[in-house]
Amino acid sequence: xxxxxxxxxxxxxxxxxxxxxxxxxxxxxxxxxxxxxxxxxxxxxxxxxxxxxxxxxxxxxxxxxxxxxxxxxxxxxxxxxxxxxxxxxxxxxxxxxxxxxxxxxxxxxxxxxxxxxxxxxxxxxxxxxxxxxxxxxxxxxxxxxxxxxxxxxxxxxxxxxxxxxxxxxxxxxxxxxxxxxxxxxxxxxxxxxxxxxxxxxxxxxxxxxxxxxxxxxx
Amino acid sequence: xxxxxxxxxxxxxxxxxxxxxxxxxxxxxxxxxxxxxxxxxxxxxxxxxxxxxxxxxxxxxxxxxxxxxxxxxxxxxxxxxxxxxxxxxxxxxxxxxxxxxxxxxxxxxxxxxxxxxxxxxxxxxxxxxxxxxxxxxxxxxxxxxxxxxxxxxxxxxxxxxxxxxxxxxxxxxxxxxxxxxxxxxxxxxxxxxxxxxxxxxxxxxxxxxxxxxxxxxx
Numbered sequence: 001x002x003x004x005x006x007x008x009x010x011x012x013x014x015x016x017x018x019x020x021x022x023x024x025x026x027x028x029x030x031x032x033x034x035x036x037x038x039x040x041x042x043x044x045x046x047x048x049x050x051x052x053x054x055x056x057x058x059x060x061x062x063x064x065x066x067x068x069x070x071x072x073x074x075x076x077x078x079x080x081x082x083x084x085x086x087x088x089x090x091x092x093x094x095x096x097x098x099x100x101x102x103x104x105x106x107x108x109x110x111x112x113x114x115x116x117x118x119x120x121x122x123x124x125x126x127x128x129x130x131x132x133x134x135x136x137x138x139x140x141x142x143x144x145x146x147x148x149x150x151x152x153x154x155x156x157x158x159x160x161x162x163x164x165x166x167x168x169x170x171x172x173x174x175x176x177x178x179x180x181x182x183x184x185x186x187x188x189x190x191x192x193x194x195x196x197x198x199x200x201x202x203x204x205x206x207x208x209x210x211x212x213x214x215x216x217x218x
Numbered sequence: 219x220x221x222x223x224x225x226x227x228x229x230x231x232x233x234x235x236x237x238x239x240x241x242x243x244x245x246x247x248x249x250x251x252x253x254x255x256x257x258x259x260x261x262x263x264x265x266x267x268x269x270x271x272x273x274x275x276x277x278x279x280x281x282x283x284x285x286x287x288x289x290x291x292x293x294x295x296x297x298x299x300x301x302x303x304x305x306x307x308x309x310x311x312x313x314x315x316x317x318x319x320x321x322x323x324x325x326x327x328x329x330x331x332x333x334x335x336x337x338x339x340x341x342x343x344x345x346x347x348x349x350x351x352x353x354x355x356x357x358x359x360x361x362x363x364x365x366x367x368x369x370x371x372x373x374x375x376x377x378x379x380x381x382x383x384x385x386x387x388x389x390x391x392x393x394x395x396x397x398x399x400x401x402x403x404x405x406x407x408x409x410x411x412x413x414x415x416x417x418x419x420x421x422x423x424x425x426x427x428x429x430x431x432x433x434x435x436x
Contacts, residue, residue, distance in 0.1 A: 053314075053315025054297060055317060079272060080300065082300040082317060086324075099301070099304060184395075
């Protein structure tokens with residue numbers, strides 16, 4: 001086995017070990033739940049609230065910016081590059097309805113992260129060509145977030161994606177702590193979760209469980 | 219009566235004489251309808267398609283950018299400052315859910331226009347304080363776009379708004395060509411319309427009718 005990462009990673013890639021994607025609909029108080037996840041060791045937060053107006057999103061982004069800074073964690077804003085810039089986020093995450101990577105890069109500059117949601121190895125390869133810094137790949141497992149929208153890719157699909165690109169690949173979609181070892185073995189740099197952390201009654205312990213599974217897996 | 223503006227205005231304020239606000243739901247082909255409105259003399263187009271993803275919006279913005287350039291007309295993008303920048307629009311128009319004017323200014327720079335939708339003289343005064351370049355004010359008349367959401371302001375409300383600010387005030391909401399003289403007399407710099415132009419079977423003639431009403435009014 002390779003060198004074991006510390007449980008509190010600090011390099012940009014290592015921060016992607018556990019990305020918490022927000023959905024304020026699954027928890028009572030989103031900033032509180034995110035703060036707990038950060039205490040539990042999460043070092044990347046993707047703000048993704050598609051039905052929020054820009055003003056409300058900016059206010060939430062600024063709150064999460066303060067929290068993530070306290071924990072040296074990355075804040076990534078989904079889709080809205082203007083909000084990412086306004087909140088001084090560390091980057092933006094792009095979906096299929098978002099601006100192209102090249103346009104995002106021009107607006108965000110060379111130093112901010114650009115992540116892209118991908119659902120096939122060829123999509124991931126295209127994101128790499130276009131200049132993405134990382135991709136998420138999924139849904140690896142069945143998840144209510146994507147049910148009926150995109151085919152479940154499985155661990156084999158993930159492994160194929162990892163082989164197709166040189167970028168860090170973050171596994172997403174129905175990921176539980178017990179999946180982590182297989183995802184790591186398939187070459188994922190980390191996992192992204194919504195409900196697994198934020199819908200937990202104890203987001204801090206939930207985050208810790210994902211990270212411990214990563215470090216402890218044989 | 220003051221000096222009569224030419225029917226094809228060219229200064230930034232004069233371009234606001236007739237702002238066509240888009241709604242692709244009211245016409246068969248939006249770029250065609252906008253092109254016709256530009257041929258009819260409109261010199262400001264506000265791209266406002268709230269349910270469009272950023273990628274689709276950018277593609278449409280780029281099309282309208284080419285059309286507006288051909289007619290030396292301004293292109294203003296509603297809400298999405300990232301799309302405004304990506305399409306090299308002349309500015310952005312902000313509603314109540316949009317980023318604050320100060321944030322928008324920082325992202326857009328000093329030269330691009332920032333417009334703000336206002337519904338009372340005090341909102342208009344606040345937009346001016348925050349650094350807006352122009353405001354729209356309305357709904358001056360009853361309109362299906364805002365029915366049940368905001369009180370109709372009337373021509374008197376418009377006149378009050380004009381007195382409250384030094385900014386150009388564009389009247390919006392149910393405006394027909396026969397209203398134009400009273401709006402001009404109340405101090406509006408121009409009118410903004412959706413259906414009045416785009417839902418017309420002849421958008422070119424419709425645009426021409428608004429501009430002629432402005433010039434011909436006693």
